Amino acid sequence: MNTQPARIALLAFPAFWILLLHLGPMLAMLRISFLESFPPLPGSAEVATLANYTAFFANDVYIVPMLRTLVFSFSATLLLLVLTYPLAFFLAKGVRAERKLTYLMILFAPFWVGEIIRIFSITVTFGNRGAVNWVLLNLGILERPLRMLYGYFSLSTGIIHLSALYMLMPIYAAIEKIPDNLLEAGRDLGAGPVSRFFDIILPLSREGVATGCALVFLANVGTYSVPALLGGPGTSMFSETIGTFFHTAGSQWPVGSAFSVLLLTASLTIAALMMLVIQRRKGRAR
Amino acid sequence: MISRRSILRTAGAAASLSLFAPAIARAKSQEVNIMTYAGHVPDAFKAKFEAETGITLNIRIVADQGKQFNTMVTETSSPVTDICTVAAHRIPQFRGSDLLAPVDVSRLPGWSALNPIYSEADWLKADGDVWSVPVALGATGLGSNPDLVSEEDGSSWGSLFNEAFAGRVSYVVLDAISLAIAYQGNDITFNSYIDDRAKAQDVVNQARDFVIANKGILLKYTESSTEQQQLFINDEIDVGQISFGEAARLLNGEMPFRFRIPKEGTFGFVRSLGIARHAPNAEAAYTFLDAFLSEPEIGTQIARSSGSLPTFSGFADPMTEAEKAIFAFSDEDLKRIHFESPTASGLKYELIDVAVAEIKAS
Numbered sequence: 001m002n003t004q005p006a007r008i009a010l011l012a013f014p015a016f017w018i019l020l021l022h023l024g025p026m027l028a029m030l031r032i033s034f035l036e037s038f039p040p041l042p043g044s045a046e047v048a049t050l051a052n053y054t055a056f057f058a059n060d061v062y063i064v065p066m067l068r069t070l071v072f073s074f075s076a077t078l079l080l081l082v083l084t085y086p087l088a089f090f091l092a093k094g095v096r097a098e099r100k101l102t103y104l105m106i107l108f109a110p111f112w113v114g115e116i117i118r119i120f121s122i123t124v125t126f127g128n129r130g131a132v133n134w135v136l137l138n139l140g141i142l143e144r145p146l147r148m149l150y151g152y153f154s155l156s157t158g159i160i161h162l163s164a165l166y167m168l169m170p171i172y173a174a175i176e177k178i179p180d181n182l183l184e185a186g187r188d189l190g191a192g193p194v195s196r197f198f199d200i201i202l203p204l205s206r207e208g209v210a211t212g213c214a215l216v217f218l219a220n221v222g223t224y225s226v227p228a229l230l231g232g233p234g235t236s237m238f239s240e241t242i243g244t245f246f247h248t249a250g251s252q253w254p255v256g257s258a259f260s261v262l263l264l265t266a267s268l269t270i271a272a273l274m275m276l277v278i279q280r281r282k283g284r285a286r
Numbered sequence: 287m288i289s290r291r292s293i294l295r296t297a298g299a300a301a302s303l304s305l306f307a308p309a310i311a312r313a314k315s316q317e318v319n320i321m322t323y324a325g326h327v328p329d330a331f332k333a334k335f336e337a338e339t340g341i342t343l344n345i346r347i348v349a350d351q352g353k354q355f356n357t358m359v360t361e362t363s364s365p366v367t368d369i370c371t372v373a374a375h376r377i378p379q380f381r382g383s384d385l386l387a388p389v390d391v392s393r394l395p396g397w398s399a400l401n402p403i404y405s406e407a408d409w410l411k412a413d414g415d416v417w418s419v420p421v422a423l424g425a426t427g428l429g430s431n432p433d434l435v436s437e438e439d440g441s442s443w444g445s446l447f448n449e450a451f452a453g454r455v456s457y458v459v460l461d462a463i464s465l466a467i468a469y470q471g472n473d474i475t476f477n478s479y480i481d482d483r484a485k486a487q488d489v490v491n492q493a494r495d496f497v498i499a500n501k502g503i504l505l506k507y508t509e510s511s512t513e514q515q516q517l518f519i520n521d522e523i524d525v526g527q528i529s530f531g532e533a534a535r536l537l538n539g540e541m542p543f544r545f546r547i548p549k550e551g552t553f554g555f556v557r558s559l560g561i562a563r564h565a566p567n568a569e570a571a572y573t574f575l576d577a578f579l580s581e582p583e584i585g586t587q588i589a590r591s592s593g594s595l596p597t598f599s600g601f602a603d604p605m606t607e608a609e610k611a612i613f614a615f616s617d618e619d620l621k622r623i624h625f626e627s628p629t630a631s632g633l634k635y636e637l638i639d640v641a642v643a644e645i646k647a648s
Binding site for chain 1: 502
């Protein structure tokens with residue numbers, strides 16, 4: 001039986017999805033980044049230029065937030081790794097199989113509501129009139145509300161809250177795949193908990209760590225709503241700068257597109273390097 | 287029994303419908319797609335209009351002119367919007383981009399309900415046509431907590447840059463440059479700089495550098511006056527820029543709040559309803575505008591629902607004394623409001639838009 005048509009039909013939708021909805025917008029952005037003006041006004045012709053790219057390098061006012069964004073995203077990724085790894089281990093190896101679904105559902109529950117609502121829940125929790133300040137003031141621990149919003153604390157909290165699952169799930173999946181008898185064999189051969197972790201669990205969950213780190217880093221670099229709603233003037237992320245070029249009613253889209261291309265290139269390079277380093281270590285471990 | 291095949295068939299049909307739903311929605315003439323600010327088409331009027339005419343009003347709330355302009359430009363190949371809400375000083379920009387159609391006033395018997403100060407204004411007209419229907423007046427002022435901020439500080443833009451209020455100040459970043467320009471004693475309307483681009487650039491640069499230098503005082507850059515309103519309500523700030531519409535809702539006595547037009551002056555604007563050049567439901571749009579202008583007390587409804595000052599004659603007559611007090615501007619206040627210039631605002635915002643990105647990035 002000729003399965004070729006069925007195969008083509010089966011692959012058509014994913015191909016359409018990837019080409020049109022993922023690559024399409026990126027190619028459109030790349031094209032716009034080389035235009036002198038966009039959106040096009042009636043009667044105007046398209047003129048190609050490199051000026052949108054040179055604008056970035058000509059002014060360190062743009063370079064600094066780009067570097068700040070990359071450093072912050074990298075740090076937030078490492079912090080999230082440290083916070084979620086023990087949780088992933090607990091879920092994979094410390095919870096009885098029949099209870100795992102319940103625990104996962106509890107973790108997933110906040111993700112059933114939209115991102116903006118989850119961000120506002122942080123505002124409601126940490127605001128001057130929020131739950132934390134209400135408790136501290138009523139217990140007499142504070143006389144005036146403690147400012148917790150619009151700085152690195154609220155920004156980090158938002159980032160961690162929103163991207164925790166992207167880190168947790170790949171690590172959980174990797175750890176769960178490690179056979180229990182491998183750990184038992186290690187214990188029988190005299191390996192302590194620390195040795196078992198560094199010699200068995202960590203090397204075998206490295207792929208999950210790499211995937212989680214790459215996912216979280218890329219998501220953090222591009223996030224707009226978290227810094228816009230929870231950040232302050234001292235924590236501006238590059239995505240906010242880019243957003244400004246798209247909000248104005250003028251012809252600034254090409255500049256915003258060029259800056260987006262630069263951010264995408266930088267973040268993909270860093271993510272690829274992260275993966276490469278981990279893959280190499282994996283190769284060496286073999 | 288429901289077979290797997292029938293489920294798939296139903297799902298396929300539903301998917302096809304959802305793909306074509308926008309086209310179906312556009313094809314209906316019994317609807318008007320409106321982009322406007324919150325409260326500018328009051329809910330009571332909307333319900334009454336829909337019940338009486340059978341025309342559905344699909345209202346998309348907008349928060350600023352830039353996003354609205356960009357939305358309409360990107361929809362050019364497949365227009366959706368019938369009516370947009372244009373600030374008077376942005377009319378030339380919308381016209382220049384072929385987004386607005388002239389308004390046929392002869393089809394709007396209720397036009398006379400508008401205060402002639404607005405309905406006869408020069409900025410509404412160009413090339414012998416009227417380009418929109420003025421609806422409400424907006425002005426940016428200074429909000430403050432009278433328990434913590436003196437009357438003097440609460441009446442000057444200087445408070446936004448005053449170390450004494452560090453961490454308790456915020457403003458809309460797009461407007462901050464205009465406010466700094468006013469505070470530095472320069473022309474907020476840019477009328478003086480129309481023929482001197484270098485001077486205009488210099489004024490914007492001065493204001494931009496001043497805002498950046500005082501960034502440490504600021505709690506947060508915001509995107510809209512509604513966000514400013516929330517920061518006041520949540521007790522996050524003591525001083526902040528806020529538009530009159532949002533301020534009016536805080537002036538009801540439930541929290542300590544003061545609103546002033548600062549002594550250095552401010553900018554004002556008139557929001558107006560324009561018919562989109564390629565409106566898919568132009569006829570229904572005229573039906574809407576006619577009913578809107580003819581509705582008794584529509585001005586009062588707009589004032590109550592949006593907090594803005596309506597452009598309708600006698601809008602305050604049905605109001606209570608307390609409401610009238612909120613909506614009353616003194617002559618001195620009015621003198622300090624400088625309306626954005628349709629001829630100079632293009633230059634002003636071309637320069638300011640870039641400076642805003644630089645401030646945010648700094």
